[in-house]
Amino acid sequence: MITHLVPVVFSISEVFDIERITENPDISFSFEAQPQKKEPLHLYDTFDWRAWNKNTAIILSRNQLNLIAIDNGKKVSSVGFRRTPQSFFPEEIPDDKTRSSLQAFSKPRAFLRYGTVSTLSQSMRVLDRNMKTVATIEIRSILPSSAQEQEQKRFITLTPVRGFHKEFGKLTRHILTKPSYAETTTYRNFFLALLDAVSCQPGINASKTPVKLHPDNTIVDSARELLLSTLAVIHANETWIPKNIDTEFLHDYRVAIRRTRSILARLQGILPPEELLTYKQSFRELGRRTNDLRDQDVYLLEADRFRELLPPAMRNSLNLFFTDLRNRHKKELRSFSRHIASEKHKRFLQEWESFLRSDPQSDPDRTPEARRITSDVAVASIRKAWKKVLRHGRTTSPEATDTELHALRLDCKKLRYLLEFYSSLFPRKTLRQVVRQLKNLQDNLGLFVDLSVQQDYLTTYLSSLECDEEVIPLAASIGGLVTALHHKREAVRKEFHHRFEKFDRTETETMFNELFKPYRQP
Amino acid sequence: MKTIALYSIKGGVGKTASAVNLAYLSSLTAPPTLICDLDPQGASSFYFRIVADKKYSSKKFLKGNKKIYNNIKGTDFDNLDLLPADFSYRNLDLELQEEKKPQKKLKSNIQELNTEYPYIFFDCPPNLTLLSESVFAASDVILVPLIPTTLSLRTFGQLLEFFKENKLDTGKIRGFFTMFERRKAMHRQIVEEYGGKKRFLSQIIPYNSEVEKMGIYRAPLNAVRPHAPAALAYKKLWEELMHEIA
Numbered sequence: 001m002i003t004h005l006v007p008v009v010f011s012i013s014e015v016f017d018i019e020r021i022t023e024n025p026d027i028s029f030s031f032e033a034q035p036q037k038k039e040p041l042h043l044y045d046t047f048d049w050r051a052w053n054k055n056t057a058i059i060l061s062r063n064q065l066n067l068i069a070i071d072n073g074k075k076v077s078s079v080g081f082r083r084t085p086q087s088f089f090p091e092e093i094p095d096d097k098t099r100s101s102l103q104a105f106s107k108p109r110a111f112l113r114y115g116t117v118s119t120l121s122q123s124m125r126v127l128d129r130n131m132k133t134v135a136t137i138e139i140r141s142i143l144p145s146s147a148q149e150q151e152q153k154r155f156i157t158l159t160p161v162r163g164f165h166k167e168f169g170k171l172t173r174h175i176l177t178k179p180s181y182a183e184t185t186t187y188r189n190f191f192l193a194l195l196d197a198v199s200c201q202p203g204i205n206a207s208k209t210p211v212k213l214h215p216d217n218t219i220v221d222s223a224r225e226l227l228l229s230t231l232a233v234i235h236a237n238e239t240w241i242p243k244n245i246d247t248e249f250l251h252d253y254r255v256a257i258r259r260t261r262s263i264l265a266r267l268q269g270i271l272p273p274e275e276l277l278t279y280k281q282s283f284r285e286l287g288r289r290t291n292d293l294r295d296q297d298v299y300l301l302e303a304d305r306f307r308e309l310l311p312p313a314m315r316n317s318l319n320l321f322f323t324d325l326r327n328r329h330k331k332e333l334r335s336f337s338r339h340i341a342s343e344k345h346k347r348f349l350q351e352w353e354s355f356l357r358s359d360p361q362s363d364p365d366r367t368p369e370a371r372r373i374t375s376d377v378a379v380a381s382i383r384k385a386w387k388k389v390l391r392h393g394r395t396t397s398p399e400a401t402d403t404e405l406h407a408l409r410l411d412c413k414k415l416r417y418l419l420e421f422y423s424s425l426f427p428r429k430t431l432r433q434v435v436r437q438l439k440n441l442q443d444n445l446g447l448f449v450d451l452s453v454q455q456d457y458l459t460t461y462l463s464s465l466e467c468d469e470e471v472i473p474l475a476a477s478i479g480g481l482v483t484a485l486h487h488k489r490e491a492v493r494k495e496f497h498h499r500f501e502k503f504d505r506t507e508t509e510t511m512f513n514e515l516f517k518p519y520r521q522p
Numbered sequence: 523m524k525t526i527a528l529y530s531i532k533g534g535v536g537k538t539a540s541a542v543n544l545a546y547l548s549s550l551t552a553p554p555t556l557i558c559d560l561d562p563q564g565a566s567s568f569y570f571r572i573v574a575d576k577k578y579s580s581k582k583f584l585k586g587n588k589k590i591y592n593n594i595k596g597t598d599f600d601n602l603d604l605l606p607a608d609f610s611y612r613n614l615d616l617e618l619q620e621e622k623k624p625q626k627k628l629k630s631n632i633q634e635l636n637t638e639y640p641y642i643f644f645d646c647p648p649n650l651t652l653l654s655e656s657v658f659a660a661s662d663v664i665l666v667p668l669i670p671t672t673l674s675l676r677t678f679g680q681l682l683e684f685f686k687e688n689k690l691d692t693g694k695i696r697g698f699f700t701m702f703e704r705r706k707a708m709h710r711q712i713v714e715e716y717g718g719k720k721r722f723l724s725q726i727i728p729y730n731s732e733v734e735k736m737g738i739y740r741a742p743l744n745a746v747r748p749h750a751p752a753a754l755a756y757k758k759l760w761e762e763l764m765h766e767i768a
Contacts, residue, residue, distance in 0.1 A: 131740075132571035133598045162603055163595030
């Protein structure tokens with residue numbers, strides 16, 4: 001990559017006169033200006049701003065999809081793109097370089113059109129005596145998005161051509177000559193101005209951003225804060241799930257529900273028991289409503305992997321299964337979308353929110369634990385959950401039965417959520433180490449359960465097939481698939497004790513103790 | 523990195539036009555591409571309106587990598603860069619003689635460009651000198667444009683002879699016909715005879731006055747007149763070559 005080919009961006013005030021650049025006898029260049037034209041810029045990123053987080057702006061204009069480094073304004077890649085879709089997936093991009101960059105940001109997530117900025121653009125080539133282009137200038141005005149706003153933001157981008165540094169320096173000085181009403185700024189500022197024009201704030205919707213808790217606050221306040229943050233994730237994803245753009249919306253939604261339930265499970269004596277019970281049930285019910293949809297998503301995502309598990313000759317007969325699945329998914333999505341749009345559901349979320357925002361009534365009889373301080377509860381509940389994992393893990397039989405592994409997986413999940421909820425209270429480095437240890441064990445258990453669920457689903461599907469000659473090849477393929485999944489699952493099961501031993505050792509214990517150290521009682 | 527030399531002992535056979543158009547096509551299919559103008563007459567530099575910096579000379583060229591790198595200029599086309607020739611290049615041969623291993627000089631001088639350009643083109647001066655030998659060693663493919671005449675074929679034979687005598691790899695050499703005129707019986711006859719032969723590419727570049735006008739457009743023909751007969755032929759030639767290289 002050529003580092004010296006970075007453009008310079010200037011922001012210019014209203015009074016800046018473009019002719020000052022071109023009609024100056026002191027400068028020995030000529031200018032070939034293109035007529036000014038309206039140019040809409042379409043801004044894309046994933047729902048959780050993965051490109052932005054990796055320093056990249058994705059802008060579609062003039063039928064070109066451009067990836068631009070935000071820190072220096074250099075074009076990373078560019079590809080012809082003749083549509084302006086509401087969303088697209090990296091796989092749709094024919095150009096290898098652009099596609100792999102996009103995939104590096106996110107494989108499962110779609111890129112959404114965040115907004116379209118109307119701009120006026122005028123570009124010109126700067127020519128030397130041989131009529132060779134030595135730099136290009138682009139003057140861009142961001143048109144106000146509403147009638148109330150009068151101010152037009154204007155920028156000049158001066159892009160160098162390789163090997164013409166002297167000319168570039170001269171031009172930069174020329175634009176800045178006083179009184180110039182121009183000042184150098186950054187591409188980042190220009191991009192922020194574009195986002196601002198469509199009222200976008202980069203970085204919102206990132207579901208993994210931890211809530212910053214204060215260790216000395218009461219647990220009831222901290223719990224409300226955590227629950228409000230998961231509620232925000234629920235709200236944000238509900239807008240997108242019915243659009244069926246990518247499967248991550250539903251996934252994030254489900255994680256938010258599970259987190260909510262997991263927090264609620266720990267609020268005995270902290271929130272009033274009646275409300276606690278009602279909300280626990282309501283969220284369990286809401287989560288349950290999404291189960292089938294998520295399962296279908298997973299099978300459809302895994303379609304290729306499933307096919308590969310079978311010998312080539314048996315693969316095609318699976319098509320019937322997947323078509324069936326897609327139809328069910330369509331139906332299920334419609335029904336779930338109806339549910340989240342229903343008055344009943346909306347009212348439920350509204351009530352939940354006002355409950356969380358209402359002033360907590362201190363009632364020592366009904367909520368005796370509510371005034372405990374956050375760090376105490378955090379340490380106690382993490383320790384309890386960790387010990388539980390150890391206890392259950394150690395008593396797991398040598399055969400590691402399905403029931404044992406299923407239960408242990410839930411224990412691990414609970415511990416993981418607790419670590420995430422209270423993450424802002426603990427030293428980041430130690431926490432990361434603890435989570436890594438736990439994740440290693442969780443990966444094993446997660447895979448085991450997934451393979452079990454898949455087997456069960458397929459077995460049920462198989463028994464639901466009507467006895468018909470046409471379905472014989474399909475039944476054979478499903479049977480083959482169940483066998484293959486079974487073998488895989490048994491391999492994962494075998495691995496369990498080894499993984500658990502890695503988790504259950506002095507090193508991990510030291511890490512946990514290190515984690516609790518800041519809050520140790522004297 | 524693949525290096526492709528446009529080379530002929532004989533002048534006026536379409537070396538520069540071929541180098542400029544093929545390099546342009548390469549910049550579209552396998553960006554970015556560099557074209558090194560090695561001819562002191564600087565025809566390809568002229569086509570791209572590029573003049574070397576005053577301080578640039580054959581001496582800097584011989585110093586290699588960093589000096590070369592700093593003097594590369596962007597053309598008016600995306601992903602196509604050029605190392606301009608300087609008039610001092612007429613002394614390159616004399617200066618090469620003073621080097622330790624003159625034949626290997628060019629190869630080592632462009633080594634650092636390896637990571638940046640998938641394709642590098644050399645536009646060579648028409649003669650057979652020490653510089654040519656240096657080009658032979660540095661190139662993966664030596665493309666020899668030939669007008670379908672006996673004289674052209676004779677120089678092609680001379681080149682092969684030279685390679686054999688000096689134990690160079692004749693497998694790098696690929697001839698192709700340029701300025702082909704169907705109305706000329708001799709052209710037809712030669713093309714027919716040599717067309718599919720070993721060491722010849724099958725695509726032929728027809729005579730096209732548009733090619734001469736490149737001096738007026740000062741741009742690759744494929745960029746300004748992509749539908750001109752010669753431009754279409756260059757496109758097919760590039761495809762054939764890519765197929766062979768890959």
